[in-house]
Amino acid sequence: MLKNVTNLDACFDGCTNFNGDISKWDTTNVISMAFMFNNCTSFNQNIGSWNLTNVTDISNMLDGTFFSISNMNAIVLGWSNSQPLNTNINFSNNRTSYSNQEVINFGYSENEANTLTYDVSDKSTILLYNIKNDNTEITLPINYNNNMEVYDNSYDGTPLVVADNKITLNAGIHNIYVLNTTNIEWQRPTNTISLESLIDIKDTRALTLPQNNTTIGYFQNCTNLIWTATDGINLNTTSLSRCFYNCTSFNGNISNWNVLNVTNMISMFYNCTSFNQPLDFDTTNVIYMNSMFYNCTSFNQSLDLDTTNVTIINGMFYNCTSFNQPLDFNTSNVTNMNYMFSYCTSFNQPLDWDTFNVTNMNYMFSNCTSFNQPLDFDTSNVTNMDDMFSYCTSFNQPLDFDTSNVTSMSFMFYNCTSFNQPLDFNTSKVTDMRYMFYNCTSFDQNISEWDIFNVDNFNNFCFGVTISEENYDNILISWVTKVKQINELEDQRTLHFGNSVSSINDTIKRAYSDINYKIIDGGPDFEGISPQILLEKNKFIFIIVDSIMDFNGQQSKLLTDYIATKNTSAEINKVICTFINN
Numbered sequence: 001m002l003k004n005v006t007n008l009d010a011c012f013d014g015c016t017n018f019n020g021d022i023s024k025w026d027t028t029n030v031i032s033m034a035f036m037f038n039n040c041t042s043f044n045q046n047i048g049s050w051n052l053t054n055v056t057d058i059s060n061m062l063d064g065t066f067f068s069i070s071n072m073n074a075i076v077l078g079w080s081n082s083q084p085l086n087t088n089i090n091f092s093n094n095r096t097s098y099s100n101q102e103v104i105n106f107g108y109s110e111n112e113a114n115t116l117t118y119d120v121s122d123k124s125t126i127l128l129y130n131i132k133n134d135n136t137e138i139t140l141p142i143n144y145n146n147n148m149e150v151y152d153n154s155y156d157g158t159p160l161v162v163a164d165n166k167i168t169l170n171a172g173i174h175n176i177y178v179l180n181t182t183n184i185e186w187q188r189p190t191n192t193i194s195l196e197s198l199i200d201i202k203d204t205r206a207l208t209l210p211q212n213n214t215t216i217g218y219f220q221n222c223t224n225l226i227w228t229a230t231d232g233i234n235l236n237t238t239s240l241s242r243c244f245y246n247c248t249s250f251n252g253n254i255s256n257w258n259v260l261n262v263t264n265m266i267s268m269f270y271n272c273t274s275f276n277q278p279l280d281f282d283t284t285n286v287i288y289m290n291s292m293f294y295n296c297t298s299f300n301q302s303l304d305l306d307t308t309n310v311t312i313i314n315g316m317f318y319n320c321t322s323f324n325q326p327l328d329f330n331t332s333n334v335t336n337m338n339y340m341f342s343y344c345t346s347f348n349q350p351l352d353w354d355t356f357n358v359t360n361m362n363y364m365f366s367n368c369t370s371f372n373q374p375l376d377f378d379t380s381n382v383t384n385m386d387d388m389f390s391y392c393t394s395f396n397q398p399l400d401f402d403t404s405n406v407t408s409m410s411f412m413f414y415n416c417t418s419f420n421q422p423l424d425f426n427t428s429k430v431t432d433m434r435y436m437f438y439n440c441t442s443f444d445q446n447i448s449e450w451d452i453f454n455v456d457n458f459n460n461f462c463f464g465v466t467i468s469e470e471n472y473d474n475i476l477i478s479w480v481t482k483v484k485q486i487n488e489l490e491d492q493r494t495l496h497f498g499n500s501v502s503s504i505n506d507t508i509k510r511a512y513s514d515i516n517y518k519i520i521d522g523g524p525d526f527e528g529i530s531p532q533i534l535l536e537k538n539k540f541i542f543i544i545v546d547s548i549m550d551f552n553g554q555q556s557k558l559l560t561d562y563i564a565t566k567n568t569s570a571e572i573n574k575v576i577c578t579f580i581n582n
Helices: 070-079 100-105 110-115 192-197 469-479 505-514 555-562 568-581
Strands: 124-129 134-140 149-154 166-168 172-179 198-204 207-211 494-495 517-520 535-538 539-542
Touching: 124 134, 124 192, 134 192, 166 172, 192 198, 469 505, 505 517
Parallel strands: 494 517
Antiparallel strands: 124 172, 124 198, 134 166, 149 172, 535 539
8 A cells, every 4th residue: 555655745734533543554665754644633543664764754744643652652663663764853742752862772873863853741741759558549739630641650551540630559669650732730739648759750841830829839848859850840820939848858950940920939948958959040020039048958059139129038048057159139129138147157258238128137147157247238227136146156347337226136246256346336216135245255345325225125235245444434334324214113124244344343333223223244243222122023022221311201102002002921011011110
């Protein structure tokens, strides 16, 4: 049959219902088969036995066809015996692909392999599972429909039975091939076994990530997923928030993803402790990058990200202990930088950033033990600097910060053992200075000009610090008239200056005692008597009266009225009343 036919160009072009068995055709004398089965969407026959020895043109012969994998394999293997192979061969039935080496193994030369296109992979997704027990039910992470075929370990054989989006697998390693004539949408399973058994995604060209309107990421908690696919993925979403959240084994190269339309990358690689791949992302439209690399302890890649539109960036590199790369970020729209580099123990890069709109910098460099770079930040709108440099044991740079709007500086330089720089801070709005210079063993500066009138809490302010006598005297003398005035019936407040010693110890401590403050430092405690009243509510009341000053009737009445409102013991009340009556 066909013995005298030499041209079969476009023979069945557009015959969408044709699927006849023509495997026995004699094609010995055929010279051209271009577009022969073009768009024969139903054709699926093994024509691998055809003799193509004299064919010079089979370009686009199988365009738009959808062969089964077993038939496609048979065709490629069969035609590999037709030597010499002519150029312009295109097997584009769009399901899977052979690498050049695999084609060469079929008998083609390397040059011939370069001319042969067998591209059927953009309609398949390959998933690798590691199953521990027989008869394990796995929920497929796709929106399965009847147009799909699911195979186990090869494209040959009988497709797996899929019921309610589930397949059943026995113990062992399984390559699951999902084939479809249209794109395959990812649909995250909710059961743990399906998430933890997925150990690889090998091909993503057919895979689509649909819009995600939940707080759960696409691959969240796939803790064993390594991801060897290097192709792009179809992103029909604006959010990659938590995309690989807690994928502790993930280290896939996804730099060729087209993320142009993405606006949200919150926690995208959160706790991806193995991840360390370059990211050539176009992030022009991204607004949120907070916690993007949170706890990515292996990550240390350069990042050329467009952050022009980013407003929230806090916690972006939290606990990225290996990270130490330059960051030429445009931060002109960023408002929050708290926890930005917390626990980045290797980080020590200059930051020429626009911080005008930032309001929060607490914990920004906390535990950055290597960091020691000058910071020319505009902090005029910052309100919170709590723990900003806590445990920055190497840090010792001048800080020309505008702190006029800062309300809290607690723990700001906690355990900054190297820090010793002048601080011309405007502290007029600060209310909390707890542990501010705790264990700053090198710190010795005159901060007597600070406005501390609104500070309510000085607990352990300079614990472990030794300020020189001159600086310490200046601070104490200046601050005694600046500290916030408190009622003598309130709890006594403490000012802790570590191991510092004043040359006017008794005099200055008495002055503070008179206004219900206690100085704790390296000098002797003040032993005198003052009219302070130290109240420990609901337990007891101590009264210490300065011999120089007398209780008048008004003070006695005030004290009596106060006692009446408290649940004090009868013994304490008796002592107090006896004192007042005398």
